[in-house]
Amino acid sequence: MSSIGTGYDLSVTTFSPDGRVFQVEYATKAVDNSGTVVGIKCKDGIVLGVEKLVTSKMMLEGSNRRIHSVHRHSGLAVAGLAADGRQIVSRTKSEAASYEKVYGEAISVKELADRVASYVHLCTLYWWLRPFGCGVILGGYDRDGPQLYMIEPSGVSYKYFGAALGKGRQAAKTEIEKLKLSELTCREGIVEVAKIIYGVHDEAKDKAFELELSWICDESNRQHQKVPNELLEQAKAAAQAALEEMDAD
């Protein structure tokens, strides 16, 4: 799908003759090259998982978080340029806080997704800004139940049952489609997400990775939090076992 956008790709405020904004498409490439990020909507909540590629053995485990809490009831998983992602997370937190200051109640997930999308889109409108080199998956649980949104560098935001970004997104999406999400609980969901991430991880190209899992469900009191350690270890073990089974074939 790559075409040379000679001359029309120098600025985000330039359209190409066939109606594309190349800078935004290039930004999407940055997302496509990052570690896989997966989000699914189970019947009682949301599960977010990230394949955090470890670039150096010197890095402390648990550092460079890719999943952030943006409010009590929502979390944001970031794919792409980490520094750009921090900016989006910071803006999302302040949007959620200012909404609560003005209206006296927690922001709805839909509204929050709208605001994130507007902010990301904003940076595609001016030549002195560049688009964000990251896509985000926003999972939240409010009065309307659990919801999952994905916001791309172009600023589009859609609501999903399951979404994936990054290197292994095609394979991940295929796996997600196989799941019966409406019958899955979050407890089962975290095992499935772990399996997917371990499955799409390319051992040849990238060596080490850390699995980051978070959830918002009835069990976590509808609050966004890291999956508790025992459940995380169980999920990792199940995922590794599934991988070995696949390799054995």
Next chain:
Amino acid sequence: MDGFSKSIGGGGPNVPAGSHPAGGSQAAAGGGATQRTQYPYVTGTSVIALKYKDGVIMACDTGASYGSTLRYKSVERIKAVGKHSIIGASGEYSDFQEILRYLDELTLSDHMWDDGNSLGPKEIHSYLTRVMYNRRNKFDPLWNSLVIGGVKKGPKGDEKYLGMVNMIGTHFEENHVATGFGNHLAIPILRAEWHEDMTFEEAVKLVEKCLLVLLYRDRSSINKFQIAKITTEGSTIYPPYSLKTYWGFTHFENPAQGAVGSW
């Protein structure tokens, strides 16, 4: 402090602004309007708290007065803050609600760091001291006396903490504190009878003794109390209950005995 300020001002909201000598006035300096808080409107009376073996116990009544009227009788003046603390307030109730909002913002952004750490009672007390003192310096105080108690793991194990901060920013840490009329009626009892490592039952008895004295002698207290405790397991705010009072004193039976009148 809270009880006296009312008497200086001559009573609650019924006093017209012009006759108030101690307060400031709406100063509109050029283009910028400045606010000066003159007096509180809906106020809660004393809060008492003390450290005991497992943590901190705090108690107050559930009343809020509007001047001399006992307007609201089911007001919760003790709330949990984060995982490790409880806060009780006397004074202007709306200012307490605002303080709870600030604490909510504070604990939310602390929670979102997700780094295994959480704000303890000492940190909350420190934060509130800054807030209260800075407002006082702008002549627009949050008209409260706040009591913060909690337990948090420290370098020496589980550390109990109990502190107080009031509307002018005076703050300290103690084994037992009281606000408002409690300063005058409850503190002497606490000083005499508090000791280290009281059991929960002993602590409740001591607190009830103080609450009863306040009920008899403080005209803005009502016979409906809430006790709250904070331990390493978390905070518990118990449902409201009443104390038994005794009015059968002989002097009450014939009140006109010393001053017989004609009607």
